[in-house]
Amino acid sequence: MSLFNTLIKLLTFxxxxxxxxxxxxxxxxLGLVGTWLVGMGRYWDDSGANLMQHxxxxxxxxxxxxxxxxWLILIPFKIENWSYFTVLTFIGLTSFPAIFYAIPVEKFLSIETSNTINVWFLAIVAAWRLALLFYFLKQFTKLSMINIITVTLMPICIIISLLTILNLHRVVFNIMGGMRNPTPHDSSYMVLMLLTGISLILSIPLLISYGVGIYIRRKKLNTK
Known part of the structure; x- marks a missing residue:
């Protein structure tokens, strides 16, 4: 099967x-190049981005x-043929939907409209990639549904927190100062701030579910 067919099948579940x-x-x-290209596209028009982001x-x-x-959080579940290379390749291949971020809507539309569209782009890409991660873990690990949900949401909560730390610090100061210099990405940052709060709330129940899931999985494997 060609690389293109593999990518299409992956992105279409x-x-x-x-x-x-x-x-x-x-x-x-392929995943590495795709990640690199969409990474540049994500920040090409962001004057506040650093050199590594550009x-x-x-x-x-x-x-x-x-x-x-x-890869690390799934190791305790003792999944057959579980490897870092497989996970890394999958994550790289799922980067392609982020090409939406590179669309320069602010060049043709007002700041307010661009904000709205960028929020929708953020929602579409985030939902798509989250669904792909869920599908990957469901197909590959064959774990119970509650375990799959847990290990799907745990990385996302960490990602959102990191995005907040890395990308939102400039906007937080702008918000506190009255948004004197609005950008087309402000609404997206506001959504991420909201999701960060939700992620913090979910952290404790997710950790409890994770620990219980590992215990039950180990117990089940030991009885075979």
Missing amino acids: KLTRKEMLKFNIKHFY LGLGSVIYIFVLALFI
């Missing part, structure tokens, strides 16, 4: 576990960190 196990270095490079390197580093986190 049709890739099987058997096909995921066939990820190779070409799939990895070069797309921040996004590249991000997928390595995210994949490592997902």
